[in-house]
Amino acid sequence: MLYNIDFTFVKNQINKFDNAIEIPNHVSIDEIKPRNIIIDEGIPNHFVQILFILREFNYNNEAFLPFTKTHLKNLVNNDMYIYKENTKLFSGEFVEEFPSKINIFIDLFCKKFS
Numbered sequence: 001m002l003y004n005i006d007f008t009f010v011k012n013q014i015n016k017f018d019n020a021i022e023i024p025n026h027v028s029i030d031e032i033k034p035r036n037i038i039i040d041e042g043i044p045n046h047f048v049q050i051l052f053i054l055r056e057f058n059y060n061n062e063a064f065l066p067f068t069k070t071h072l073k074n075l076v077n078n079d080m081y082i083y084k085e086n087t088k089l090f091s092g093e094f095v096e097e098f099p100s101k102i103n104i105f106i107d108l109f110c111k112k113f114s
Helices: 007-017 046-058 069-085 092-109
Strands: 003-005 110-112
Touching: 007 046, 007 092, 046 069, 046 092, 069 092, 092 110
Parallel strands: none
Antiparallel strands: 003 110
């Protein structure tokens, strides 16, 4: 199954992420591109980190590409060394929780691609 980020949901949740995500007010939901969303990767929040990983993956694209759960897991696993090495920001518990947080991210922050 393919998924897209539900930026309507993301925009409504921004204040819950300690200003880690910024979508300019003049940018409509349909105009959000990887280059016009700002994400602070220094915030130890799984959902912020997943959004950052997806933004980086899509950075040279004109849009966020649809993805599968497996693809998202692979993207996260490719960056897992960052979380394991940066023990000042990310705990071992943070790393261990990533697989379950990916499922929650898909359930809350994504919509099925049609």
